[in-house]
Amino acid sequence: MPKPADSPALTPLEDPADLRVGEPSTSAAGTTAVLSSFRHLLTRAEPLRAMQGMLGLNQKDGFDCMSCAWPDPEGHRSAFEFCENGAKALASEITRERADRAFFAKHSIAELGGWSDYELDQAGRLTEPMVRRAGASHYEAIGWEEAFALAAKAFGGLEDPNRAIFYTSGRASNEAAFLWQLLARQFGTNNLPDCSNMCHESSGVAMKESVGVGKGTVTLEDIHQAGMILLMGQNPGTNHPRMLSALQVAVRQGAHVVAVNPLREAGLLGFKHPQEVGGVLGQATPLAADYLQPNLNGDMALLRGMAKTLVEEGLLDRDFIAVHTVGFELYEASVRSQGWEELEALSGLSREAMQRTARAAGERKRLITCWAMGLTQHRNAVATLREVVNVHLLLGAIGKPGAGLCPVRGHSNVQGDRTMGIFEKMPESFLEALGREFGFEAPRAHGLDTVAAIRSMHEAPGQVFVALGGNFLQAAPDTVYTAEALRRCGLTLHIATKLNRSHLVTGGTGLILPCLGRSEEDLRGGVPQFVTVEDSMSVVHASRGQLRPAAPALRSETAIVCGLAAAVLAGRSRVPWAVFADDYNAVRDAIERVLPDFKDFNERVGQPGGFRLPNAAGRRVWDTPTGKAGFHTVPVSAFRAAAGHLVLQTFRSHDQFNTTIYGNNDRYRGIGQGRRIVFMNPQDMRDRGLRPLQLVDITSYWSDGTREAAGFQAVPYEMPPGNCAAYYPEANVLVPLGSAAEHSGTPTSKSVEVSVVASVGTG
Ligand SMILES: Nc1nc2c(c(=O)[nH]1)N[C@H]1C(S)=C(S)[C@@H](COP(=O)(O)OP(=O)(O)OC[C@H]3O[C@@H](n4cnc5c(=O)[nH]c(N)nc54)[C@H](O)[C@@H]3O)O[C@H]1N2
Ligand SMILES: Nc1nc2c(c(=O)[nH]1)N[C@H]1C(S)=C(S)[C@@H](COP(=O)(O)OP(=O)(O)OC[C@H]3O[C@@H](n4cnc5c(=O)[nH]c(N)nc54)[C@H](O)[C@@H]3O)O[C@H]1N2
Ligand SMILES: [Mo]
Secondary structure, X not given: OOOOOOOOOOOOOOOHHHOEEOOXXXXXXXXXXXXXXXXXXXXXXXXXXXXXXXXXXXXXXXXXXXXXXXXXXXXXXXXXXXXXXXXXXXXXXXXXXXXXXXXXXXXXXXXXHOOOXXXXXXXXXXXXXXXXXXXXXXXXXXXXXXXXXXXXXXXXXXXOHHHEEEEEOOOOOHHHHHHHHHHHHXXXXXXXXXXXXXXXXXXXXXXXXXXXXXXXOOOHHHXXXXXXXXXXXXXXXXXXXXXXXXXXXXXXXXXXXXXXXXXXXXXXHEEEOOOOHHHHOOOOEEOEEEEEOOOOOOHHHHHHHHHHHHHHOOOOOHHHHHHHEEOHHHHHHHHHHOOHHHHXXXXXXXXXXXXXXXXXXXXXXXXXXXXXXXXXXXXOHHHHHHHHHXXXXXXXXXXXOOEEEEEOOOOOOHHHHHHOOXXXXXXXXXXXXXXXXXXXXXXXXXXXXXXXXXXXXXXXXXXXXXXXXXXXXXXXXXXXXXXHHHHOOOEEEEEEOEOOHHHHXXXXXXXXXXXXXXXXXXXXXXXXXXXXXXXXXXXXXXXXXXXXXXXXXXXOHHHHHHHHHXXXXXXXXXXXXXXXXXXXXXXXXXXXXXXXXXOOHHHHHOOOOOEEOOOOHHHOOOOOOOOOEXXXXXXXXXXXXXXXXXXXXXXXXXXXXXXXXXXXXXHHHOXXXXXXXXXXXXXXXXXXXXXXXXXXXXXXXXXXXXXXXXXXXXXXXXXXXXXXXXXOXXXXXXXXXXXXXXXXXXXXXXXXXXXXXXXXXXX
């Protein structure tokens, strides 16, 4: 039976009787997706608002979809340029429900802790600043100026600026993010952990070292023209649905699509275009012509097997290798001497499958590899991604039409936030330019990333944690430890649109500052302002909110950051915070002076569709110490669990955006009304004597000890033996804080060693 969790930090249990399990789908989208879009919008928002919102989403004069970072098409855009999950994100933002002062007076923090994440989201939009004063059981309303003063007092009490932590989630606009990092650095710290630390950090590190840029090198046009597309560790049907239309175009123009995923995900198998007659009639365009199901973290071995085949069969672009690369001889020798048996054992794939994939790429040459969290959240993620690059270098498949590297970003502006300086170790050139523009000395010592910030808050009590968006508690690994870290802070402050569990685990004082959402009109002194974002393919464009704000007291993120900065830095700053709060053109002018790639920013971003930032690797210019692209030679590896244990990945259902839960279904995987699920190979279940839907307890193992999660149900699902999967954030209690990717520090959310046993008493 469901009972409140013993701590507000933990997600409550579910009633196991609710869970429904059916057959997984073999294609994504179609009319069911359209109906689901309308259902979410119309049940949650006023009909007129829903219609206005849908018409503004992703239009050139409208606002950027808040769901993912997939780019918008350049030419014609249909009147409904969004997907089912974009519609759910919009519905969650424009909901008619309000979490106002009456709501917080009625429900104590302890009571709210017993609510599910779904219920917390259903509470609706925040309407005015709220404070939880030390020892209080409830949040109460507080004025903006008083809230800023309270925050300023907490900052003022810190003995060292490095006791302040400025977290950023990737939905923040360029303008808000730029001012946020400026506030942090003027306060005196580079402590700017962000969601990227838990997301594509490994991609950035690997690509920067190998090819000199940390961003994807392809455009949407390249995807359309590709000869082969390798989709690795990604579930676009759920997480980047608009990508499916691009893949459909590519397939129709002859691209060979190969999916690499331990699970057979619907959106990789086929696509029913909801705006095409065939799609509406239920005809799916098959996407993946070949589907490889490796072990979790078996990808590096697969890629090494591909490289071995390319080298041994001479399927190489020798001119490219000679002109553009270093390190080929060493790499070549290493892959030649590599044995197939080890590659088969680590990947879980046959030698034949690896060779087949390599030959397909070798014949076509124009290879694009797309990837997301399935590659980035492992111990050897950086090495795996450098292996992706190795394969591309062998083929010369970078910096030419229809070929290149495509890390598919998550949050709609996570890439832009990095460009704006949200990074704990920005390069000297940026810090120097920032200091010059604003007349101060930016701190140079590297700051804390997400994992280091959690440790720091845990070890040294009394710190100040402030967050520009996001849900730090639920996004971070090891929920129990992270909750304790937050509780030990003097102040926790969240700039947010919606209530979430992070707001329920506060430091001595807790503040929630409510902001406008992307869809909402942002008037400053009567003048409408717009913000800018950068998509996964480096296109910077404007986003103009159009709807009436959810409540009159809401302020824009940009204005809140300015208000906070003015209070915290008081007389110490020469930045015109009040001017910036009311004139985002002035912010963009300052950005232009700090970042050379943003020349004529206001003018260029005013053009429909915006502009693309330069990408050196995309032009075969290598911004590396050697001036060349580098082969990277390290021994092949894969994460393995001890005998009797399994490797667990934590992933997303179809009804969530990260920690925001829109519903309890996962339609494409055939799941209804349940999230506390562990998907297991049927034989692994039999070996443990587990019946379908049986209640189980999961224990995770790491060198620092074990962690437990109770009240999960085992669901048989086709995947290689030895692997299993559970939803994020429910399973985050199991992810060890100490287990982070080498060189990037990303928590290894896709390789957690676990044991799964029947719950006591449920035999
Ligand atoms: N609707 C919706 N859209 C979103 C999000 C959302 O939550 N909801 N989140 C956004 C964000 S921030 C991000 S980062 C992206 C996330 O987008 P994804 O990376 O697609 O998200 P995950 O659900 O984590 O899916 C990981 C996929 O990789 C596979 N996988 C896991 N481990 C491995 C592995 O070792 N090897 C291989 N080959 N495959 C593996 C899983 O089976 C799963 O299909 O989506 C963004 N868009
Ligand atoms: N186990 C496990 N953990 C993971 C992952 C995983 O795959 N497995 N994935 C990781 C990844 S890829 C990511 S990106 C992180 C995500 O980590 P975060 O970015 O911290 O989390 P979100 O769930 O995206 O944040 C949702 C909250 O953002 C706020 N919000 C929404 N819109 C706005 C807005 O417009 N402005 C402001 N200021 N606030 C807004 C709302 O209050 C909402 O509750 O989680 C990581 N954690
Ligand atoms: Mo992400």
